[in-house]
Amino acid sequence: MINKVLRSLVFMMEKLSVGSPLESIRAHEFVNHTWQSGAGSGTLRIMKKRLEGKRALVTAAAQGIGEATARAFAEAGATVVATDINGEKLSELARVPGIQTRVLDVMSRSAIEAMIAEEAAFDVLFNCAGTVHNGSILDCTDEDWDLAFDLNVKSMFRVSQAVIPGMIAAGGGSIVNVSSIAAHKGLVNRFAYGASKAAVTGLTKMIAADFVKQGIRCNAVAPGTVQSPSLDDRISAFEDPVEARKQFIARQPMGRLGKAEEIAAAALYLASDDAVFVSGTTLCVDGGMSI
Numbered sequence: 001m002i003n004k005v006l007r008s009l010v011f012m013m014e015k016l017s018v019g020s021p022l023e024s025i026r027a028h029e030f031v032n033h034t035w036q037s038g039a040g041s042g043t044l045r046i047m048k049k050r051l052e053g054k055r056a057l058v059t060a061a062a063q064g065i066g067e068a069t070a071r072a073f074a075e076a077g078a079t080v081v082a083t084d085i086n087g088e089k090l091s092e093l094a095r096v097p098g099i100q101t102r103v104l105d106v107m108s109r110s111a112i113e114a115m116i117a118e119e120a121a122f123d124v125l126f127n128c129a130g131t132v133h134n135g136s137i138l139d140c141t142d143e144d145w146d147l148a149f150d151l152n153v154k155s156m157f158r159v160s161q162a163v164i165p166g167m168i169a170a171g172g173g174s175i176v177n178v179s180s181i182a183a184h185k186g187l188v189n190r191f192a193y194g195a196s197k198a199a200v201t202g203l204t205k206m207i208a209a210d211f212v213k214q215g216i217r218c219n220a221v222a223p224g225t226v227q228s229p230s231l232d233d234r235i236s237a238f239e240d241p242v243e244a245r246k247q248f249i250a251r252q253p254m255g256r257l258g259k260a261e262e263i264a265a266a267a268l269y270l271a272s273d274d275a276v277f278v279s280g281t282t283l284c285v286d287g288g289m290s291i
């Protein structure tokens, strides 16, 4: 009897997961459930959510990779605080079960500290905020350079510094930073951007080294070119946007742009206990750009 009930439960859960917009993300893992009754005993594979009981903070969650990752974390069972500077866009996420939203400018230390003071500790931090500067060193102004480093790297310093004490007190946590393939490979017209994302690699390794004994893991995910609203803006800025899109696709050996959900899947892996033996590394999710 118990066997029958469990089997239909598993069947229903598997059915429910099919057709979800995030079905490509393995938000669940299967665990063995051993049962025993008067009728005998056996083992069933049942679904377990990979971030069940965890609290996750996501920056830049209003669109693109941040949004997909906030949704993936919530689907994996986390309570997610999804933040962005754009409150209007963020409001759509507030309707998703498991997600609370908060306006947060990651370039403001006082705003970060005020939020952390009001929130319970986080087990997971996804540092996603970033901006792409187009151009070579000859096009780059001091302001471009400063903004690239402020938004792409210093924001991670500020938010991680505010979150880590809570992780230490709780006995551990997982930080996932968004880097870029531009940190690993020379790309045309990505001077300030590539330099700032290379700094993310260093920041990630140093945090990983300093807190490995306190159970805190820190890793990065380095996307190739991913379809997102800001990519559309970058492409529209070209004289010939159709040709520009073709060029972006052509530099990806897999012959297509990445999907935000594919980056979210990697972030979910690094955030979860699946990656419990992984720290200080960068996972390239780039359609083969780094081959």
Ligand SMILES: NC(=O)c1ccc[n+]([C@@H]2O[C@H](COP(=O)([O-])OP(=O)(O)OC[C@H]3O[C@@H](n4cnc5c(N)ncnc54)[C@H](O)[C@@H]3O)[C@@H](O)[C@H]2O)c1
Binding pocket: 059, 060, 061, 062, 063, 064, 065, 066, 083, 084, 085, 086, 104, 105, 106, 107, 128, 129, 130, 131, 132, 151, 178, 179, 180, 181, 222, 223, 224, 225, 226, 227, 228, 229, 230, 231, 260
């Ligand atoms: N899309 C790509 O091709 C690609 C490739 C490699 C790396 N990345 C990185 O992924 C991250 C997300 O990029 P995307 O293209 O998915 O998203 P996006 O650029 O379309 O959206 C960025 C989000 O950041 C928010 N934001 C901007 N300034 C902020 C601030 N001061 N505080 C808080 N939020 C702020 C915006 O409101 C927006 O919602 C960035 O770090 C980017 O560098 C993107």
